[in-house]
Amino acid sequence: MKLTKTLLASTALTVAAGMATADGHMANEMTIVSWGGAYSNSQQQAYHNPYMEKTGINIINDESSAEAVAKLRAMNEAGNVTWDVVDVVAADAIRLCDEGLAMEIDPDEHLAAAPDGTSAEDDFGDLLVSDCFIPQIVYSTTFGYRTDMVGDTPPTSVCAIFDTDAYPGKRSLEKRPINNMEWALLCDGVAKDDVYDVLETDEGQQQALDKLATIKDDVIWWSAGADTPQLLADGEVVMGSTYNGRLFSVIEEQNQPVAMLWDAQVFDLDGWIIPTGLSEERLARALDYIYFATDTQRLADQAKYISYGPARASSAPLVSTHADLGIDMAPHMPTDPNNAQNTFLYNYEFWADYRDDIDAKFQAWLAQ
């Protein structure tokens, strides 16, 4: 019967095609985990492509950084670590390091020295916040606002988010206490130096939540970095917090009527870790990649594609112009002196100690 033959033939073909393309973990492949979107693209251009060209190793991108901690725990438990190098924020790196899921790095042995001979340890300086963490960029969480929705007096202070009289409309804030609590206290009259002292106390935490409560009805809470750009482009919000690179993209690449409010931006670090439990061969490859991708020139190159500041002091003078737009990137860096007049640095110690506690209070407050 014809139909049966057709079915059998197509079956055989499918099986053959499937088998032909079935892949194992090939010897010259490595899986690098990052955040996806424009950020992964900048790494692809600045690090992966030159590295693949130089070594012939094929790099596979996995966009799973958002759940890196959970996945690495599961991989470790299953005894099957499939990632070679993982891009995480510093706070996650500290956690992974404490749990023994990330490998300790000796900067002077594993990382390239600066061109002028400065050791890697000195070149990265204070940014080496954990023994396992190889910093890559400095980014900041800051506010953008719609220039066409703020009238003649564009906001200059972060406290504009609490001023619904002068700037009516929704604002978008990240759905977590970190940063929001600091901004709330700062705008409730607490001196910048005292913010974390106040936030240690129950009264201080309540004070911050009370301040946030004054705008609770006007807040759209975001959880992915792409949310605020979308809301700003829609005109759904008048201002909102997100990562400065996202705002750069909205303003310069997408030409939306949005401007930056750098006031009280919170610096944070993002960088690489190498998971523990790699075979010797894969570990050697991961270390080789790290050595290549975190040298002075490579870090400066990344800033051609995204407005995040390179983590090495020696890279800053090498930051040039945007690869497509040709604009000078230095003034768009969060670390540029004009932008960095009033800044916070993410307080890793404080949040390591208080995160669970304040998270619980914040979530309960949100649900009220």
Added chain:
Amino acid sequence: MAALTPISRTPVSFYVPVVAAAGAVAGLLVGTAQGSSLIGIISGAILLGAIAFLLTQIIKAEAPGRWALTALFAVAGFLMGGLAAGIIGLLFGWFFGWFTFWLFEGRYRAYVAPYLTPGQVLWHYTFRVICGAILVFLITPILVVMPLSFNAEDFFTFTPEMLRFDPAGYSLKHYEDFFTNSDWQGALANSVRIAPMATLLSVSFGTLAAIGLSQPHVPFRRAIMAILISPMIVPLIISAAGMYFFYSRIGLQGTYMGVVLAHAALGIPFVIITVTATLVGFDNSLTRAAANMGAGPVTTFFRVQMPLILPGVISGGLFAFITSFDEVVVVLFVGSAGQKTLPWQMFTGLREQISPTILAVATILVIVSIALLTVVELLRRRSERLRGMSPA
């Protein structure tokens, strides 16, 4: 359809309030869009009530009255909000002209049985409106996505240019991105490699299981059936986590075969259910007859049983295919970046970068699904016709 009931004009006290109520609903829509729902409701009701009265009692000429109303609304809409609003106004004007005379002339009674009470007539039309509303509710999210995928900007936003139907507001760049971006093409290739293979395994195992379980002498049939169906009932995340740890131990995690096997396990229940359903109508004396004539079990299966249960096998296979093609949770666990499928790519794309390329892909997938279902339906009808099962 022939008219069932003679019609007569209705009193002013009936149709004017009804048109006014419909006007209130329309006013609510327009008013909300303009910033005040309440003003919209009130002005909509008054305006359309007055128009209904004017058209039927003063102008009294149906065709010119309705044309004038349509034109008036179109112009008003155009002045309020450009071309798109003009088209909406045109539709509103046409609808209310038709609605007014439909009520006024009593045409709404023409096609319902003469013995129905007013309450039953009302329910007859309410029921239709509810059905229509459900259809709109189900299909709008899919339709909204389509024009947005032609957005010239990189956001999920109807820009002012798009609403003005300005060609500059539209572009094919997201489609271009899909067809040129190696991430998307790699994901598409993975999906196309995984889904047919998983479908094949599901169909083979599922059909065999269904045939076996339909034999009356198999012990514990219900228990075995329940276990085989369980991937459909157990929350996906639990199956996924279980598979992750199991596959890691035996070295299948992060491999092509691992994802195929996991998807096959998810697809098998669909095949079992559809094939079991077709087997209910299968006459076992046919297999005995075939055996009696010297055919072995394999020949019997392929030449007698298989052709008869083929519709069930195909629809089960289609479900299995769609399950694999749509699946994101299990592949996130069992696969690694090398097996990134389309849903996985869409999922990370939505989280990290709200790019309309996702909408372009969604539009393409919707069109492919419609084409696939149409083909299957046509094939089914053809086979029914060939076998003389359907009068058509």
